[in-house]
Amino acid sequence: MSRGSVYAFLLVAIIVIEAGIAAELVVHRPVTQSEAITNTTITNYTTPTGIPFTLATTPYAAQPSPTQSITQAAQPQSAKYITIGVAAPLTSPVGASILNGTILGVQVVNSHGGVIINGTHYFFRVVAEDNQGENVQAPPSTAVEAVEKLVYQDGAQFIIGGSAGNSAAEEAVESILPYLKTIYLEVGDATTAETLNVAANPSAYKYFFRVFPPNSSMLGTYLLEFFGALKYYSQNGLEDVPNVTNVGILAEDAAWTQPIMTANGGGPMSGELPQDLENILGYNVVYSSFFPLTTTDFTPYLQQMATLHVQLIVTLMATDDSIYFVKQWGTFPWPNGKPLVAGINVLAGLQPGYWNATDGLASSVISLGAIPPVSIIDQYFPENFSGQQYAYSFNITEAYDDSVKEFGVPPFYTGLGSLSAVFVLANAIQRAQSLNTDKVIVALEKTDLLTPEGIVRFTSDHDLNAANIPIYWAQWHSNGQIYPIWSYLYPSKIFFFEPPS
Amino acid sequence: MMLGIGFNFMYTTSQFLNFAYGSIYTLVAYLAYYFLRISIGVWFSYLLAMTIGVLLSILIYHFAQPQRIGSLRSAAFTIASALLIEGIVEEFFGENYYSFPLKSYLAGYNRILYHTIGVPVQNQTLLAASLSSATLLGVWFLLYRTKLGYGFRALALDESQAELVGVNAKLMGFISAAVGGSLVSEASLLLSPSGVLYPDMGWVPLIEAFGVVIVGGLGSLRGTVIAALGVSLVYEVVFYLVSPVYSALVPLALAALTIALRPNGLYGRLK
Numbered sequence: 001m002s003r004g005s006v007y008a009f010l011l012v013a014i015i016v017i018e019a020g021i022a023a024e025l026v027v028h029r030p031v032t033q034s035e036a037i038t039n040t041t042i043t044n045y046t047t048p049t050g051i052p053f054t055l056a057t058t059p060y061a062a063q064p065s066p067t068q069s070i071t072q073a074a075q076p077q078s079a080k081y082i083t084i085g086v087a088a089p090l091t092s093p094v095g096a097s098i099l100n101g102t103i104l105g106v107q108v109v110n111s112h113g114g115v116i117i118n119g120t121h122y123f124f125r126v127v128a129e130d131n132q133g134e135n136v137q138a139p140p141s142t143a144v145e146a147v148e149k150l151v152y153q154d155g156a157q158f159i160i161g162g163s164a165g166n167s168a169a170e171e172a173v174e175s176i177l178p179y180l181k182t183i184y185l186e187v188g189d190a191t192t193a194e195t196l197n198v199a200a201n202p203s204a205y206k207y208f209f210r211v212f213p214p215n216s217s218m219l220g221t222y223l224l225e226f227f228g229a230l231k232y233y234s235q236n237g238l239e240d241v242p243n244v245t246n247v248g249i250l251a252e253d254a255a256w257t258q259p260i261m262t263a264n265g266g267g268p269m270s271g272e273l274p275q276d277l278e279n280i281l282g283y284n285v286v287y288s289s290f291f292p293l294t295t296t297d298f299t300p301y302l303q304q305m306a307t308l309h310v311q312l313i314v315t316l317m318a319t320d321d322s323i324y325f326v327k328q329w330g331t332f333p334w335p336n337g338k339p340l341v342a343g344i345n346v347l348a349g350l351q352p353g354y355w356n357a358t359d360g361l362a363s364s365v366i367s368l369g370a371i372p373p374v375s376i377i378d379q380y381f382p383e384n385f386s387g388q389q390y391a392y393s394f395n396i397t398e399a400y401d402d403s404v405k406e407f408g409v410p411p412f413y414t415g416l417g418s419l420s421a422v423f424v425l426a427n428a429i430q431r432a433q434s435l436n437t438d439k440v441i442v443a444l445e446k447t448d449l450l451t452p453e454g455i456v457r458f459t460s461d462h463d464l465n466a467a468n469i470p471i472y473w474a475q476w477h478s479n480g481q482i483y484p485i486w487s488y489l490y491p492s493k494i495f496f497f498e499p500p501s
Numbered sequence: 502m503m504l505g506i507g508f509n510f511m512y513t514t515s516q517f518l519n520f521a522y523g524s525i526y527t528l529v530a531y532l533a534y535y536f537l538r539i540s541i542g543v544w545f546s547y548l549l550a551m552t553i554g555v556l557l558s559i560l561i562y563h564f565a566q567p568q569r570i571g572s573l574r575s576a577a578f579t580i581a582s583a584l585l586i587e588g589i590v591e592e593f594f595g596e597n598y599y600s601f602p603l604k605s606y607l608a609g610y611n612r613i614l615y616h617t618i619g620v621p622v623q624n625q626t627l628l629a630a631s632l633s634s635a636t637l638l639g640v641w642f643l644l645y646r647t648k649l650g651y652g653f654r655a656l657a658l659d660e661s662q663a664e665l666v667g668v669n670a671k672l673m674g675f676i677s678a679a680v681g682g683s684l685v686s687e688a689s690l691l692l693s694p695s696g697v698l699y700p701d702m703g704w705v706p707l708i709e710a711f712g713v714v715i716v717g718g719l720g721s722l723r724g725t726v727i728a729a730l731g732v733s734l735v736y737e738v739v740f741y742l743v744s745p746v747y748s749a750l751v752p753l754a755l756a757a758l759t760i761a762l763r764p765n766g767l768y769g770r771l772k
Contacts, residue, residue, distance in 0.1 A: 091699075296696055359600045
C-alpha cells in the first residue's frame with residue numbers, strides 16, 4: 001500500500017469526522033456573562049394540606065421492539081391515505097416512543113373515520129426512517145437524509161420528527177424544509193434557534209412547527225419555579241426536603257442548553273440559570289460546567305463538586321450521558337453526603353428502562369417532563385381544562401394506558417408529543433379541508449386543540465405556546481417506581497419526595 | 502490504549518485497517534451481557550463472548566485481506582461490516598439502554614484509595630488499568646520474545662523479504678487478526694461494565710483509538726502506548742485548565758496536528 005494512498009484515506013477520514021464535529025460546534029454558543037436579573041415570578045407558597053400517600057403501582061412488562069410497519073384500522077378498499085413520515089432515532093427508546101406515539105395516534109384517528117376532506121375519508125398511514133438523532137457521532141446530514149428519503153422515496157406528505165437534544169440535526173433538517181416544502185412537526189428538541197429561524201424568515205421556514213416540548217427558554221422558567229418550591233419546602237422543613245445551599249450545575253454542551261444557561265434565550269427570565277438561582281432564589285452556585293456530549297467518565301466533575309460541598313446538582317442532560325452520570329453519582333464516595341440530583345434529565349422518563357440501565361442507582365433522581373403513572377396524576381395533580389373537549393376523547397390517561405397495553409411501556413415525553421402531533425395534524429387538515437401544504441400551514445397556525453399533552457396552540461413563530469401544557473417534575477424512588485412530585489399548575493404541592501440515601 | 506494497540510497491531514503486521522473494530526467492541530459487550538443474563542457463569546460468559554469476538558475478527562480479515570482486494574476496498578469492507586454488525590445488534594437487542602451486570606465489589610469507586618490518597622477511581626477502571634498493563638506486557642513478550650513475534654516484526658519491516666525467509670504472511674495475517682480481536686474483546690469486557698450498552702457505543706472508542714494510533718504512528722506499538730499516555734495527559738490538562746468542553750476534541754485535534762506536522766506520527770513507519 002503506497003504512502004500516498006494511506007495519507008489520502010486518513011485525510012478523508014479525519015476531514016469527515018472533523019466536519020461532523022464542526023457542524024455540531026457551529027450551533028453551540030459559549031457561555032457568556034450577563035446582567036443580574038431583577039424581575040421575579042416566584043410567589044409565596046401556602047402550606048399544603050395533608051393528603052394521605054396511598055397509591056397503586058403499575059407493574060411493567062418487558063419492552064418489545066416497536067414496529068415500523070404501515071398501520072391502518074379496518075378501511076374500505078377504496079380508502080385514500082395520507083402518509084405520515086416519522087424521522088426519529090429508532091434505535092433508541094426516545095425514537096421508538098416517537099414512532100409508537102405516532103402509531104397510536106394514527107390508530108385513534110383512523111378508528112374515528114380518519115380525516116374527511118370534501119366528503120372523502122382519508123386515513124393515515126406511517127412510514128419511518130432512522131435519523132440517528134441519539135447518536136452524537138452521526139453527522140447532522142444523517143437526519144437530513146432520513147427526512148429526504150421519507151419525502152422522496154417513501155412518499156411521506158407530512159413529517160413528525162425529532163430527537164431528545166440533537167439540536168444540530170434538527171436545525172439541519174429545518175434548513176432543507178424550504179426545498180422539501182413539507183410540513184415538519186417537531187417533537188423532542190427544545191432549541192429556540194429553530195423557531196427563531198421561522199420568525200426571521202417565515203416564508204422559507206413556515207413548514208416547521210414545534211409540537212412538544214416547550215422551548216428551552218420555558219425550560220429555564222420551569223427550572224426556577226421548581227427550585228423555588230424546593231427552596232421553600234427545605235427552608236420550612238417540609239416533606240423531608242433537605243436544606244440545600246450549595247448548588248452545582250452540570251449541563252450538556254448542546255444548543256438546547258444555551259438559552260437556559262445564557263442571557264440570549266429571550267425567555268421570561270432572560271438570564272443565566274446560575275445567576276438566577278443565586279439572585280432570585282438565594283442558592284449559592286459554587287460550580288457550573290458544560291461537558292461534551294461524548295463524556296462517559298464524570299469522575300472529575302463529581303470530584304470538583306465534592307470538594308466544593310455541593311448539596312444539589314442541577315442537571316441539563318438529554319442523552320445517555322445521564323446514565324453514566326447517575327451510575328457514577330450513585331456510587332461516588334461523597335464525603336459530605338450524597339447531593340440531590342434534580343433538573344432536566346430526559347432519559348429519566350424512560351420507564352422502566354432508566355431504572356434498569358442505572359442498576360437502580362437512579363433512586364431520588366428528579367427530572368422534569370417524565371410521565372408518571374396517570375393514576376397518581378389524576379389523584380394528586382388533576383388536569384383541569386374545563387370547558388374543552390379532548391380531541392378524539394383521548395386524554396393522557398388513555399395515552400398512558402394504551403401505550404402500556406400496546407407497547408408494554410408508558411410513553412416517553414417524545415411519544416406523548418408525537419401522539420399529540422398526529423391529532424394536531426388531523427385537526428388542521430380537517431379544518432383546511434385540503435392536503436395543500438400552505439392551507440394546512442394556515443390551519444396549523446390557528447390550532448387550539450386539547451390533546452394528551454395539553455392545549456396545543458402555536459405562537460407566531462410556530463413554537464408551542466406553553467401556557468396550558470402541564471409539565472410534571474417526577475422522582476425515582478428506591479422501589480423502582482417514578483412518582484410526580486411537583487407541577488407548576490399546582491405550585492403549593494410537593495408530594496412523594498424521597499431524599500437521597 | 503488496548504484498542505489502539507490492537508488496531509495498530511493488525512496494521513503493522515498485515516497492513517489491515519479494521520474499521521469494524523468498534524462494532525466488534527460493541528458486539529462482545531452485548532454478548533457478554535446476554536450470556537450473563539442467561540446465567541451460564543461469569544467466566545464462561547466472558548470467555549465465550551471473547552471467543553466470538555476473536556472469530557469475528559478473523560472472519561472479517563478473511564474477506565478483507567488487503568493483499569487480496571487492495572487496501573481501500575479492505576477498509577471499505579470493514580466499514581460495511583461495522584454497520585452490518587451494528588444493525589444486527591440493534592435488531593436483536595432492541596433500543597433499550599442495558600446496564601452490564603457487575604459483581605457488587607466491582608461496582609462504584611474504590612473507597613480505600615479515596616480515603617487514603619483522596620483520589621476517586623472506579624473499581625472497574627482500576628481493574629481495566631491493571632489488566633491492560635498486563636496485556637501490554639503480554640503483547641510485548643509475544644513480539645519480542647517469541648518466534649511468532651519475530652515473524653510479526655519481520656513482516657512489519659518488509660513483507661516480501663520476510664516471506665523469502667519462510668514467514669507465512671497469510672497465516673500471520675490471520676493470527677494478527679486473532680490477536681487484534683482478542684485485544685478489542687478484552688477492552689470491551691473491561692470497559693463496558695462501568696457504562697451503558699447501546700448499539701453504536703463502539704464508535705467513540707474507535708475514533709479515540711484511531712486518533713491515538715495516528716499520533717503514535719501507524720506501524721509502531723511503542724508509539725501507540727506513548728501516544729495513549731500523552732493524549733490522556735493532554736486531555737486532563739485541557740479539561741482542567743481550558744474547558745471540559747474542548748477536552749473531547751483532544752484525540753482528533755492531536756491526530757490532525759500530527760498529520761499536518763509529522764505525518765508518520767511519533768514513531769510511525771508508513772510504507
